[in-house]
Amino acid sequence: MQSVVSLSALCRFAVALSSLCLSPAFAQVPSGQDRSRAPAFISEAILSEMASELADQAVNPQWKREATIPEDWGYSLPQGVTSRQTSFFVDGGVRLQGRLFLPAGFDAADRYPALVVGHGINALAIGIEKYAAAFAARGFVAMSIDYQSYGFSDSGADELFLLDPDRTSDEDPVVTERRRVRIKRTNLNNVEEVKAFRAAVSYLQGEPGVDAERIGAWATSNGGTVLATVLATDARIKAAVIHVNGVMPSKGGARDLSGEALADAVRRVRTGQGAETSAGFSFKTQVDLWYRTRNRDAAPGPLLDRIPTTTAVLFLAAEKDELIGGNRSALAGSAALTARGAPSQVVTFPGLTHFQPYSGAGFRAGSTLAGDWFVRFLGQKEDGR
Numbered sequence: 001m002q003s004v005v006s007l008s009a010l011c012r013f014a015v016a017l018s019s020l021c022l023s024p025a026f027a028q029v030p031s032g033q034d035r036s037r038a039p040a041f042i043s044e045a046i047l048s049e050m051a052s053e054l055a056d057q058a059v060n061p062q063w064k065r066e067a068t069i070p071e072d073w074g075y076s077l078p079q080g081v082t083s084r085q086t087s088f089f090v091d092g093g094v095r096l097q098g099r100l101f102l103p104a105g106f107d108a109a110d111r112y113p114a115l116v117v118g119h120g121i122n123a124l125a126i127g128i129e130k131y132a133a134a135f136a137a138r139g140f141v142a143m144s145i146d147y148q149s150y151g152f153s154d155s156g157a158d159e160l161f162l163l164d165p166d167r168t169s170d171e172d173p174v175v176t177e178r179r180r181v182r183i184k185r186t187n188l189n190n191v192e193e194v195k196a197f198r199a200a201v202s203y204l205q206g207e208p209g210v211d212a213e214r215i216g217a218w219a220t221s222n223g224g225t226v227l228a229t230v231l232a233t234d235a236r237i238k239a240a241v242i243h244v245n246g247v248m249p250s251k252g253g254a255r256d257l258s259g260e261a262l263a264d265a266v267r268r269v270r271t272g273q274g275a276e277t278s279a280g281f282s283f284k285t286q287v288d289l290w291y292r293t294r295n296r297d298a299a300p301g302p303l304l305d306r307i308p309t310t311t312a313v314l315f316l317a318a319e320k321d322e323l324i325g326g327n328r329s330a331l332a333g334s335a336a337l338t339a340r341g342a343p344s345q346v347v348t349f350p351g352l353t354h355f356q357p358y359s360g361a362g363f364r365a366g367s368t369l370a371g372d373w374f375v376r377f378l379g380q381k382e383d384g385r
Helices: 007-019 045-050 051-059 124-137 188-203 220-232 257-271 291-298 301-306 330-337 359-378
Strands: 081-089 093-104 112-119 141-145 161-162 181-183 211-220 239-244 278-280 283-289 312-317 344-349
Touching: 045 051, 081 124, 081 188, 093 124, 093 188, 093 312, 112 124, 112 359, 124 141, 124 211, 141 188, 141 344, 181 312, 188 211, 188 220, 188 291, 211 220, 211 278, 211 312, 211 359, 220 239, 220 291, 220 301, 220 344, 239 278, 301 330, 312 330, 312 359, 330 344, 344 359
Parallel strands: 112 141, 112 211, 211 239, 239 312, 312 344
Antiparallel strands: 081 093, 093 141, 161 181, 278 283
């Protein structure tokens, strides 16, 4: 059956379109890794079963992608799966939005494993709802989320842009004035997205019917960078899938600021706002230049050894990924986790580029593999009676 975008999703997309664009994570390209000794926790047989479809998607102009497009977002709710819009708060303040998907026959008296589903840079939860729906069809409670300043989520206090010069002085510590401001959207801030993931985990743990000890997460593109950082910070996530991204092991250490980054930092603290730059693939938007500096604070490479060995991590990589150099960073990150005794595996979409696995055969294979991973490490519904 051909998938279609649900009417409610179309309505939500129309409201949120002004904040939309898509930009994946950029990672260092490591050297190739030897997978000969890597354990396989789930079968990759579906890639062989779908080999002809995947091969066609890799070369057919119909499936050529330099970004995700609205046609890639369409889905129909699987049989019996229900969904509803929901909201939750970060640090008790900023309200974020999510869409919660419940499996067929959901009974709050039982105990279900649950998943947070996160999008990439300058994207919307609407674009990945179909993954959450697919996971719900496998028996999981799944919630796709919009990060702060994206989609239907609110902006934070750090995203108010003054439209008039600040003429106050330090001689008056308290000033009451009327000011014209613009609420900034699509603020590329991985640190805030780390907080969003952790808040979403807390929300799911308080949801009736969810087994608080069996929480997983799926994230794509730059969301995978964010998720890897979360895994090194929050041990509540027991299974994770990082989609079209990897983690290159690297040494930690403080970073210096110089040149344009330093000039922007000085301007920002003295005037309350800094420079902007364009970003995005599907849609271009102006974003804070500060994101280039701020996102370094959520770089997972030096944190791989902090991910608990009880957390299972699957990397779903695209062989021809033009943005992060194929599957090499996924192989490197998985090898580092495996060496420490953490369950990890890499499955590579043959022939596909960065944006192709979101649709067609790539989506069907990827959502199935991710579902298999979650079933393997989180289990399924348990009778609560």
